[in-house]
Amino acid sequence: MLCDICGKNPATVHLTEIIDDQMKELHLCEECAHDKSEAMEQQFGLSDLLAGLSEFGKSSKDEALINLKCPSCQLSYADFKKLGRLGCSECYNTFRKYLTPLLRKIHGSSQHIGKSPLNIKPARSSSPKKRDPLADARLKLVQAIEKEEFEEAAKLRDQIKALEAKANKA
Amino acid sequence: MQLSDLLNHTSEWLKGTGPNSEIVISSRIRLARNLAGVPFPHWANATQGAELLRLVAEAVSHSDMLKKTTFFKLEQMDSVDKQFLVERHLMSIEHAQKTEEKALLIDNDEMISIMVNEEDHLRIQLMQSGFNLFEAWNIINRIDDQLSSTLHYAYLPDFGYLTACPTNTGTGMRGSVMLHLPALVMSRQIERVLAAIAKLSFTTRGLYGEGTQASGNFFQISNQVSLGHSENEIIENINGLIRQIIEQEAQAREVLLAKSREVLEDRINRSLGTLKSARIITSQETIELLSMVRLGSDLGMIKDIDRRTINELFITTLPAHLQKLENKKLSSQERDLKRAELIRKKLTFL
Numbered sequence A: 001m002l003c004d005i006c007g008k009n010p011a012t013v014h015l016t017e018i019i020d021d022q023m024k025e026l027h028l029c030e031e032c033a034h035d036k037s038e039a040m041e042q043q044f045g046l047s048d049l050l051a052g053l054s055e056f057g058k059s060s061k062d063e064a065l066i067n068l069k070c071p072s073c074q075l076s077y078a079d080f081k082k083l084g085r086l087g088c089s090e091c092y093n094t095f096r097k098y099l100t101p102l103l104r105k106i107h108g109s110s111q112h113i114g115k116s117p118l119n120i121k122p123a124r125s126s127s128p129k130k131r132d133p134l135a136d137a138r139l140k141l142v143q144a145i146e147k148e149e150f151e152e153a154a155k156l157r158d159q160i161k162a163l164e165a166k167a168n169k170a
Numbered sequence B: 001m002q003l004s005d006l007l008n009h010t011s012e013w014l015k016g017t018g019p020n021s022e023i024v025i026s027s028r029i030r031l032a033r034n035l036a037g038v039p040f041p042h043w044a045n046a047t048q049g050a051e052l053l054r055l056v057a058e059a060v061s062h063s064d065m066l067k068k069t070t071f072f073k074l075e076q077m078d079s080v081d082k083q084f085l086v087e088r089h090l091m092s093i094e095h096a097q098k099t100e101e102k103a104l105l106i107d108n109d110e111m112i113s114i115m116v117n118e119e120d121h122l123r124i125q126l127m128q129s130g131f132n133l134f135e136a137w138n139i140i141n142r143i144d145d146q147l148s149s150t151l152h153y154a155y156l157p158d159f160g161y162l163t164a165c166p167t168n169t170g171t172g173m174r175g176s177v178m179l180h181l182p183a184l185v186m187s188r189q190i191e192r193v194l195a196a197i198a199k200l201s202f203t204t205r206g207l208y209g210e211g212t213q214a215s216g217n218f219f220q221i222s223n224q225v226s227l228g229h230s231e232n233e234i235i236e237n238i239n240g241l242i243r244q245i246i247e248q249e250a251q252a253r254e255v256l257l258a259k260s261r262e263v264l265e266d267r268i269n270r271s272l273g274t275l276k277s278a279r280i281i282t283s284q285e286t287i288e289l290l291s292m293v294r295l296g297s298d299l300g301m302i303k304d305i306d307r308r309t310i311n312e313l314f315i316t317t318l319p320a321h322l323q324k325l326e327n328k329k330l331s332s333q334e335r336d337l338k339r340a341e342l343i344r345k346k347l348t349f350l
């Protein structure tokens, strides 16, 4: 969906106004929304945080991170950055390393204190579905780069390329 | 229950009763909940969405606190009905759009509502009249427990309840209080108050939630932080802030009465006069004038109109309500006529 004002950028801010007796939805890009009202500043918290935390550059680490996918729902970190929403409960395990500092920025804490469900079933599914080897390899790549195991990373990168080629053929 | 049954009924939050109801309209607690292993609504396909609806309907049937509820699927609902539900604060505007696999559960008293497949699988909401967050929490906590005995909630011990957006993770709880602050607005102190609220990481919204301009001097204040504090702590924090705002509004009303009683009386009575005699009126003007009449009633300047009647008018004069009352589609001009007629009837023949 494109911005209602400039028609160029994707709309990421959604507002409601009552204009001439009609409840009206406005879909704006962040730039136009900023212009529209200073008072709305608070709403931009999340995407600002996401942008600030990831600082995507050209380093291999960032590239690996952006391709990291949740094995359960296939949402990538790049998707999360774009949508501002996660894909499923398992994403919290997949992106745990990156979500922990994000949650700390948003809430000032990353440790839940409060009630718990009567019927707790861990978010990690107890009977793992057939894992996605590509997603697994991407996850391992991020971990290898973080531990600075570059030989392992190189191997994984080749593996990922092969898997991607196979997936494209299929 | 049929949707039209709600027309002859006053929502719990509009009753005008409860603690501090001269300043606080209503208190609301909302819990965001998701099921483990099912993609969040924006990322789920139609089959997964439909399956989720089925699981929730099943869990609801096992909860004795949700016995007197009706389950509405939004897909078949026409746009006036959907807007009607939004106007009654039973669901969000977002929920009224792209309605595939979306549902709304409401109880007969309009105290409980559950949006299914909104941003999260479940958005459970509990409304109370007046300043009453703890009472709302006590009820919603029990409903949540009953649902969690049949549904497998997505939950991790360290992150708490897992939500589509990380801004709701943890308790998944948002407590909101709707305030009527005409004296702080008239005495131009409201900017200072709102700035202070934002600094304390609370948010302020208008009458219709998310991103709405505040109109008619109504402000809804809610917590931003949902992780790292218990539900009780979060409520204590909101309550502390709300108590201060109530006190400031009460003081501002006293100062206005002491310093400019005549001006205030003039504005309030002119507002009532316009409402009683207008033949064409927009909803925006209606909200502004009703706000003044409500203040007049709260200050004892208007004696023959009670709070409940005024509260009801805020809602029944909105576009979808007028169309439901008339039982047909009305253009904007037709609505302005009907609105004026309805207000005249309600305020003249008490």
Ligand SMILES: [Zn+2]
Pocket (backbone or CB within 6 Å): A003, A004, A005, A006, A007, A008, A009, A028, A029, A030, A031, A032, A033
């Ligand atoms: Zn724009």
Ligand SMILES: [Zn+2]
Pocket (backbone or CB within 6 Å): A070, A071, A072, A073, A074, A075, A086, A087, A088, A089, A090, A091, A092
């Ligand atoms: Zn996922």
